[in-house]
Amino acid sequence: MDKAVLGLFTYADELLDAAKKLEGSGYDITIFSPIPLGHEIEHKLGPRKNHIKYFTFIGSVAGLFFGLLLTLGTAAMYVIPRGGRPIWSITPTLLMSYETTILIGVMFTLMSFLFFSKLPSFSKKIYDPRINVDYFGLLIDGNLRGRYDEVERILRDHGANEIKRVEETEYNS
Amino acid sequence: MAPHHMSDNQTGDVISYKEVNDDVVRTMTETGKWYYIALAGAFSGFLAFWILPWAYQIYKGQGVSGLNTPDFWGIYLTNFVFWIGISHSGTLLSAILFITKTPWRRSIYRSAEAMTFFSVATAAVFIFVHMGRPWNFYWTMPYPNQRQLWLNFQSPLMFDVFAISTYATSSMIFLYFGSIPDLAAVRDRVTGWRKQVYSALALGWRGTDSEWHWLFKAYTFFAVFIIPLAVSVHSIVSWDFALSKVPGLAKTIFAPYFVVGAIYSGSAGIVTLMIIFRKAMKIEKYITLNHFDKLGMLLLVMSLLWSYINVIEVFTGWYANTSAENETLVYRMFTTPYAYMFWLMIVTNTLLPLLFIFKKCRTSILACLVVSLGINVGMWLERYLILTTSLPRKFLPYMWHDYIPSWVEISMTLGSFCFFAMLFLLFVKLWPSVSIYEVKEDIGIPMRKGGGHH
Numbered sequence: 001m002d003k004a005v006l007g008l009f010t011y012a013d014e015l016l017d018a019a020k021k022l023e024g025s026g027y028d029i030t031i032f033s034p035i036p037l038g039h040e041i042e043h044k045l046g047p048r049k050n051h052i053k054y055f056t057f058i059g060s061v062a063g064l065f066f067g068l069l070l071t072l073g074t075a076a077m078y079v080i081p082r083g084g085r086p087i088w089s090i091t092p093t094l095l096m097s098y099e100t101t102i103l104i105g106v107m108f109t110l111m112s113f114l115f116f117s118k119l120p121s122f123s124k125k126i127y128d129p130r131i132n133v134d135y136f137g138l139l140i141d142g143n144l145r146g147r148y149d150e151v152e153r154i155l156r157d158h159g160a161n162e163i164k165r166v167e168e169t170e171y172n173s
Numbered sequence: 174m175a176p177h178h179m180s181d182n183q184t185g186d187v188i189s190y191k192e193v194n195d196d197v198v199r200t201m202t203e204t205g206k207w208y209y210i211a212l213a214g215a216f217s218g219f220l221a222f223w224i225l226p227w228a229y230q231i232y233k234g235q236g237v238s239g240l241n242t243p244d245f246w247g248i249y250l251t252n253f254v255f256w257i258g259i260s261h262s263g264t265l266l267s268a269i270l271f272i273t274k275t276p277w278r279r280s281i282y283r284s285a286e287a288m289t290f291f292s293v294a295t296a297a298v299f300i301f302v303h304m305g306r307p308w309n310f311y312w313t314m315p316y317p318n319q320r321q322l323w324l325n326f327q328s329p330l331m332f333d334v335f336a337i338s339t340y341a342t343s344s345m346i347f348l349y350f351g352s353i354p355d356l357a358a359v360r361d362r363v364t365g366w367r368k369q370v371y372s373a374l375a376l377g378w379r380g381t382d383s384e385w386h387w388l389f390k391a392y393t394f395f396a397v398f399i400i401p402l403a404v405s406v407h408s409i410v411s412w413d414f415a416l417s418k419v420p421g422l423a424k425t426i427f428a429p430y431f432v433v434g435a436i437y438s439g440s441a442g443i444v445t446l447m448i449i450f451r452k453a454m455k456i457e458k459y460i461t462l463n464h465f466d467k468l469g470m471l472l473l474v475m476s477l478l479w480s481y482i483n484v485i486e487v488f489t490g491w492y493a494n495t496s497a498e499n500e501t502l503v504y505r506m507f508t509t510p511y512a513y514m515f516w517l518m519i520v521t522n523t524l525l526p527l528l529f530i531f532k533k534c535r536t537s538i539l540a541c542l543v544v545s546l547g548i549n550v551g552m553w554l555e556r557y558l559i560l561t562t563s564l565p566r567k568f569l570p571y572m573w574h575d576y577i578p579s580w581v582e583i584s585m586t587l588g589s590f591c592f593f594a595m596l597f598l599l600f601v602k603l604w605p606s607v608s609i610y611e612v613k614e615d616i617g618i619p620m621r622k623g624g625g626h627h
Contacts, residue, residue: 011621031382034190035613036389041382052390074323092327096335102402103339110346113391117384120376127379129361134190
């Protein structure tokens with residue numbers, strides 16, 4: 001398998017310039033950062049999609065119906081007559097459904113986050129522990145045969161502090 | 174790497190990203206002897222003041238407490254409401270400040286959220302203590318069973334079960350998912366058993382743009398869910414009382430009264446805890462006087478709101494002018510010993526926080542400590558008064574009976590503070606208690622071409 005190239009930067013703007021240049025030339029890139037760069041990346045490389053909202057919505061609606069089913073179903077199956085009071089009472093039904101809406105909405109959001117971010121993942125992946133301190137990383141992956149020099153030149157031109165060729169099996173942490 | 178220039182950020186003299194990692198990991202790995210003394214103290218207090226009396230109560234029966242006709246809701250439920258109230262600031266405040274992108278949230282929110290989770294846990298245990306037969310707890314859970322019984326969802330106690338378990342679950346998820354990048358940062362620094370533990374907890378986080386992207390999308394939704402949830406939880410706790418017909422409890426203002434009271438006591442709890450925490454962990458440069466200034470303003474606002482609602486509560490009772498309401502008011506406000514508690518509460522919760530009008534007081538650690546402790550004493554008394562001056566004075570005078578807590582109840586109250594302290598002490602050693610990546614955001618993104626801030 002081809003080795004990938006990992007460039008480490010001190011400055012976020014230099015990293016983003018390099019990322020834009022390389023993405024423009026058709027390379028597969030991954031940005032690593034110690035802090036969220038959401039705004040800066042969207043500004044530079046275009047907006048990202050947010051699929052999680054659909055799952056949150058579906059989860060909330062499912063939670064609402066679960067709550068309704070649980071409360072109304074219980075009341076219907078185990079009837080407790082109390083002088084003239086309704087068996088299906090609106091207020092408690094809404095209260096219970098309110099809580100289950102939130103609970104199952106949160107659960108669906110959680111699941112969709114794990115699904116989209118591909119976590120948890122404990123297999124060996126390319127990484128450098130300095131990224132979690134104060135370095136920004138730019139990983140160029142995919143078919144790089146014969147193009148290493150070009151990639152490394154672009155990284156160097158944009159001010160990368162360190163450039164290395166890495167393999168997935170060389171995970172060091 | 175080159176130092177980042179500081180400008181309008183919240184933290185004091187933090188210079189570089191690396192320093193943040195160093196400081197936070199230091200709070201977890203370097204442990205002084207005072208930490209062990211405090212932990213041992215809290216743990217033995219928890220055993221001696223809570224577990225043993227509770228075992229005694231389970232063995233002898235609920236009769237060893239002061240609970241008797243007509244007041245079956247004494248200190249246990251006072252503590253339950255108190256701890257649920259304390260829980261209301263951490264996660265709620267963190268979520269609100271996250272949505273509104275308030276910069277001073279960043280270095281305090283992690284420990285505030287932990288405070289939420291631990292105080293919900295403490296409160297939940299009081300339900301078990303109060304229950305008399307705690308082993309029958311599973312009767313409150315809906316599942317197909319041979320008893321041919323399902324829950325009565327029209328009882329406010331059932332609302333509680335659902336609201337509090339939803340709140341505890343969501344707060345835990347909020348706390349954990351906000352910490353994943355920091356757990357990864359810790360993973361990269363430690364060795365031995367810690368390495369194993371944090372590798373598992375960090376879920377293989379690498380800090381890629383897609384991980385950050387999805388984390389923040391999910392985190393925003395968690396925050397959006399948490400805000401109405403927290404409001405609903407304390408409203409529901411208030412309905413445990415307000416849906417009754419007892420004079421002094423059956424008030425429509427109870428839901429906002431409890432929510433405001435909860436945020437008030439919770440914020441005071443944060444102030445007290447932060448003062449101890451920053452001193453003990455030597456992280457004064459992360460939790461600065463500026464934080465106390467902002468929290469002081471919040472306390473002042475909550476104090477005014479709480480006082481207003483308290484006046485309204487007394488006013489509506491007086492205005493109703495029924496003999497039962499009047500009796501409850503006189504009993505609460507002008508009868509020994511409750512009068513002392515009531516007027517002490519007014520002093521600590523209404524008058525004392527007025528000091529925070531002055532910036533000098535908001536930025537004085539001593540003033541913050543005194544006022545925040547005072548507020549929490551007052552808020553505990555408020556819950557105590559709600560429970561012990563209403564039920565003993567119900568409609569029929571022949572049923573009247575004063576509630577006097579027994580040593581078992583008082584001991585368990587002390588024990589709950591030890592339990593909370595123990596959980597928090599364990600937390601600061603096992604979890605990055607200051608958010609590493611968000612303090613870094615505060616320092617600013619390092620840019621070659623100037624303009625390091627958003």
